[in-house]
Amino acid sequence: MDRGDRRGPPLRRQDVLDIEGVSHVYETRHRRVEALREVSLSIREGEFMSFVGPSGCGKTTLLRIIDGLTAQSAGRVVFRGVELTGARRDMGFVFQDINLLPWRNVRQNVEIGLEARRLPAAERRQRAIEALRMVDLEDVAEVPPYTLSGGMQQRVGVARALAIDPQVLLMDEPFGHLDNFTRETLQIEIARLWAKLGTTVVFVTHDVDEAIFLSDRIALFRGRPGRLTRVIDVDLPRPRWEFNVRAHPRAIEMREAIIEYLGVRADGQG
Amino acid sequence: MAAVVAVLGLWQASGLFMNPIFISTPAAVLAAFVRIVADGSLAQAFVSSLGEMAVGLSVATAAGFAVGLAMGRLRLVERLFDPFVSFFNATPTIALLPLMEIWFGTDVRARVAFIVVICVWTLVINALAGARNVRRGYADVGAAFGLGPLATMWKIVIPAAMPYLLAGMRVAMAQATVGMILGGQEVGESGLGGLTEAYGSFFQTDYLIAAIITSTGLAMLLFGLLKLFQRRFYPWIAATAAARR
C-alpha cells in the first residue's frame, strides 16, 4: 500500500479505533488529579494521527490507556468494533525512554513480543531480523543495546514494535530524548516506513512541526484537566520528505494557528 | 607493594626480640602452612568449610530470593512477612547458634542451619528491593508486549533485579563465612573454624595465623568468583551503572 504519490486530502477511511468518553482520575497524597476528562475520538484505518499538546495534558496517559498499560477510570476503547480489555495483542508501543532490556542483545529485544506469542525460536529470529532490516540495523543484531547510540536504540525500539506485525503502532514522544539532527533523520525514516507499511499510527509529541511533518490529522489537547479540544486535518501533499515542509505557506499557517490555539507560551505551559 | 615487603620484613625481625607466641614470624607461618598442606589437614578443613558454606548459601539463596521476590511483587505477601523479616534482620542472628545446636545436635546440620539462618534475611531484603525497584519502563515493556505474570517475573523482574540480588549475595557471603567459622569453632571442631580453635588453645600461633590467612583466602575466593560470575553473565550491570545511580 504505497501512498508515496498521493496528493490532495486523504481518502475518507473507515474508523477503526474508537475512544469513547475516556477519563482518567487519580489521587496523590495531596490532591486529586484529572489527567483526562471524557475524551472521545475516532481514528481511521491506516491514518497517521498525532496527539499534540503541552506537558501534562494527558496525551501520554491516553496513549497508555489505548495500549492497556494504564486503566481508564471511565469510558472505553473499541478496536474494530470490539471493546478492549486486558493485553493488546495487535498494538506495538514505542517508548519515550526507549526501554531496551540491557540483559538482552538487540535481536533478543526485538523478539520479546514474539516470545509472548509463543512462536518457535527459528521463526522469532527470522521475523526479528526482518524487522531490524526495516530500520537498517540488521548488522547490529547481536550486540548489547547499551553500546548503541540513542538514535539507533530507538530504531531498535521501533523494530521491536514492528516485529509483532501490529495493526496499530503507538509512539510516545519517541524522539523526545534525542538531539535535533537524529530527530529529523528519524522523522523521515518513520514517514517512509509508514508510507510503505500503511499501518495505523498514533503518535504523541509536543513538537508541533514534527506533527505537521508526519500526520494526516492532529488531535489537540489542553491540560488541567486533560481534554481533547480540536482535531485538524493536515492537508499538505505527500511525500513530505521531498520538500521543505517548514517553509510551506499552509504549514506555517497551521503551525501558527495551533500554537495560538493551544495558548502555548515560550515555556511550553498550556 | 613495597609496603607489603617492608611490613613482612618488620614482622620477621620482630621474631628476634618478641615471644613468637604473639605474632610469630612470616617464616614460621610459611613453614606451618606447608606442613598442614602436606599432611592434608588444611585441605580437609578447607573442603569441609567450603562444602558447608555452599549448601548453606544455596538454601538461603533459594529461599531468600523466592520470598523476597514474592514480597516485592505481591503486596499481600509483603505485608504478611514484613514483621518477621524486619525483626530477624535487626537481630544479631549469631545469638541463635545455641538454638541450632538444640535442634540439630552438635553436627554438620547445625552448622549448615546456622549459616542459613544468618544470611537468609539479607537475601530476602535485597530481593525485595530488587523486585520493587524494577524500572517502570521495563515493566511497561512486559505489559505492552503481552507477557503474562510468570513470564514477566522470569524475563523482566529477575534480570532487572540482578544488581540487587548480586549485591545481596556479596553481603550474604561475608555473613556466611562468619557463620561458618563460628560454627566450626563452637559446634564440634570442624573446618577452618575448628582449626583456629584447636591451634589457639595450644598456643600454636604459627599454625593459627596460617589458618587465619587461609580463611581470608577462602572469603576472597568466593568474592572473586561472584565478581567473575557477574562479569561473565551480567556485563550490563557495570556498563549501565552510571545510568542507574
Place this chain on the structure above:
Amino acid sequence: MTIAAGPVGGGRRLRPARWLEPLLPIAAVAAMLGAWQWSGRYLNPILISTPTEVGRDLVELVARGVILEPLAESLEEMVVGGLAGIAAGIAIGVVMGRYQVVEKVLSPFVNFFNATPLVVIIPLVIIWVGISQKARLLFVFLIVLWPVLLNTLAGIRNVSRGYVDLGAAFGLTEAQMLWKVSLPAAVPYILAGARVAAGLAIIGMIVSEMEISLTGLGYLLITYGNSFLTGRLLAVVLVASLFGVGNVLLLRWVQAAFFPWIIGSAADQR
C-alpha cells in the same frame, strides 16, 4: 499513585484492600504466636518452647537480676569498643583519603583484614590478651574498624568534582577543604559505615562473649543452650534482638536529628 498504574500481568489481583493493609502484619504476628503456642502441645518444649514460657522466663530473668548485670556489661563493651573502633576508623580513613601515600601503603592490609571473617581472629586475640574483658573490647574494636574505615575512605574520595572545583575557585587551603567540604560531604558514607558498625558491634559482642568469657549475654546463651533451657535461651535471644532493633532506631534518630539534610541512604561500601 493509582492502583491501576501497574503492569497488566502483575500484582494487581492480589492487592489487599486499603483498609486491610495495616492489619495484615499484626494478623500475621498474632497467627504466628498462636501457632507457636499451640505447637507446645505436640512438640517437645525443648525445641521451640512457647510464647508464654518465654515471656515468663524473661520476666523472671529480669526480676531476679540475672539478665541485668550481663546486659550492662555487654552494653559497656559494645559502646566502648564500638565507639573506639568508629573513631579510629574515621581517623585512619580521613588520613588515607587525604594522603595518597598513606592510602597506597595501608591499602593491601586494610583490604586483607576487611575480607577476613574476623571470628577467626578470636583465638589470636585470646593469645594476646588472655581471656578477659580486654579481649572482648579489642575484638569489638577490630570488627567495627574496617567497614567504618573503608566507608570513610570512599566518602572522602568520592567528594565530587564539583566540590573540588568549588574549593579551588574560592581559594580554600587543603586543611579548609578537608574540614569544610570533604568531611561534611563524606558524612552520608560515614553514617552508612556506622550503621554497619552498629550491627557488627552487637555481633562482635555476642560472639566474643560466647567464646572468650564467663559473663555477658553470650555466656548466658551458651549456658542455657547447653542445659536445654530453651525458654530462657529464647528470652535472652529476644533481649539481644531488642538490642539490635534499638540500635537501628537509634541510628535513624541520630541521622534525622543531626544530619537531616541527607536524603536516603548512601552507598554501602561492603
